[in-house]
Amino acid sequence: MPVPNPAVTEFLMSRRSRPAKTLAAPVPTREDLGPILTAAARTPDHGMLQPWRFIVLPPAAMPRIADLAESFGTDDTSRKKGRKQFELGTLAVAVIASPKPSDKIPQMEQILSAGAVCLALLNAAQAAGWGANWLTGWVSHHAAFGAAFGLTEGEFIAGFIHIGTETMEPADRPRPDIDALTTWIGA
Template sequence: MTANTALKSYLEVRRSIPSFQMGEPGPSTEEIIEMLTLARRVPDHGKLAPWRFIVYRGEERERVSRELSEVAIANKPDISDEMRKVEETRFTRAPLVIGVVSTAAPHVKIPVWEQQLSAGAVCLNLIMAANAIGYSSNWITEWYAFDKAVYPILGVKEEEQVAGFIHIGTAQVPPTERARPELADIVTFSGETDVL
């Protein structure tokens, strides 16, 4: 199988695994460095590298989960026991969580939107890099990705934005397929009719 055929085969079946369906083993330090090295190879107009990574592993995941849950429960003291458990395990479901942080800022030539898109490309590249090394992954944004009040807990600066938290580990169950949009519903050939 050629490299191009292997990539096509991968993209035909690529599927995220929910973080609560991941477990050990997680990536080693060497594998994390390899994934981040691959993930940074994205379109980046102006070579700004308008993003950075935060690696959460080991006890740090527990600290972040604990502190985020304290904020969530303080904000909604009457949440259900089920939601309380969800909040208490935000960063401990998978062995590794990598935050992709957009550092996009006004630039004389490069629009902020393009810089943010580059951060999104990093998230997808990181998912694919994790899969290429043999791990499952999931790109997650939840309330804490958008609440700047908890950014100090996460190590994110006030002027930054979270592009996503990539949860990485070993799948504990086989992946299942989900419905994808029909091409006829999402594709337009400009100036042409009845193509699909």
């Protein structure tokens, strides 16, 4: 018989991302971040390939990264949006999808694992009491921006998990109609 864990269920049922622009200092220290990254790395990983890695972007790096993002924008809107993602940031962890060559584990499974790491990192940060938000945007998919982070061929940014002290609790938003999204297959 299953043994429920009501505290975890309640956390998952009520969890809500905190907008990155509402996060402030203090941010997690290296010591605070260790258990959060460890929890995120417990993500399902078929074949134990570890098809992801982390790059921590501390507050001191954010102005340089904001400048970098702005420099790769193709128009005023993208330049402003790219800059704003990091200019307003406190600390972020870039989750790098890093698929490995494998005859047994399809690349798609490895990419899905990297996405699962993003959500696990978000949840672990929030479970530790921090506000957190998972952002992507055009900068995540821009090859030259990624190259500035030392990404190798085949790697890409699965997301930036911004972590800090929440300054406000956002209102909940409408949630999906599970019955409308679920199909049960009969015998």
